[in-house]
Amino acid sequence: MTTLVTGSRGKVGSALLTLLHQQGLPVRAASASPGDLSTPAGVETLRCALDDPSTFRAALDSVTSVFLYAEPAHIDTFVAEAHAAGVEHIVLLSSSAVMAPDAADNPIAASHLAVEQCLAAGPLEATLLRPGAFAGNALQWAGALRSTGVVELPYPDSHGDPIHEHDIARVASAVLTRPGLRGGTHHLTGPQSLTFAEQIATVARAAGRRTPVDIRTVTREEWQKSVSAYLPGEFAQALLDYWASTDGSPAVLTRTVEELTGRPARPFAEWAEEHADAFRAERAA
Known part of the structure; x- marks a missing residue:
């Protein structure tokens, strides 16, 4: 039941690693530069660059869930490799920018939207996290x-609507560990x-x-x-x-962080x- 956390050098990814590890759950830290990672003792680290498909297969081996950053370059290949590896659930760190009417034409929103659309059309269950501005x-x-x-x-x-990055990680932890929360789309704000x-x-x-x-x-x-x-x-x-x-x-503010984690957003x-x-x-x- 291993969870692969991509982008583990990021504020959200690193906080999520710690949360899952503290719960005693098997977790694998992935980064394009794994040598730069600082992870809890005992957490496996490896290279997974979302713009390099050759790194996908090894990273996904024996993985059942993935925390994924929104990199559209090879998302079709990533989803196919994840499905072949037996991944059941992907939690995507998207953006509230995709909710704008012009999202497809907006260079900031478009990459997130492309990944969301690929996941929606694919064979894997996906949960979409759409935070606003990071604190x-x-x-x-x-x-x-x-x-x-x-x-x-x-x-x-x-x-x-600045949101603390650790609150995003808390939401990600909740949807990764509570099956009843899978499959939703969540707008997150401070x-x-x-x-x-x-x-x-x-x-x-x-x-x-x-x-x-x-x-x-x-x-x-x-x-x-x-x-x-x-x-x-x-x-x-x-x-x-x-x-x-x-x-x-x-x-526009939401109470999604509190609703999913039981604690108000910081x-x-x-x-x-x-x-x-x-x-x-x-x-x-």
């Missing part, structure tokens, strides 16, 4: 808070709708910052230029359009306290 996305502001204390945003009043400005203020407080963060509104073009070195233009445009659509509009402030060191100023603020 960890706030780390994008860490450098600015540590140094200048100035954050430039095109839509500082855009709302999000417990609060918060603007970018509110999230920044929260991490600044957690870091003990004594002066307010200077949040400066910039144009779409200025922001896109500032991230062009690491974010392709089509992805930047998709983010800008999404932020524009949620500017001043509170996010507030963003808890995540901020846990990661406060990442935001501490390099010199007194």
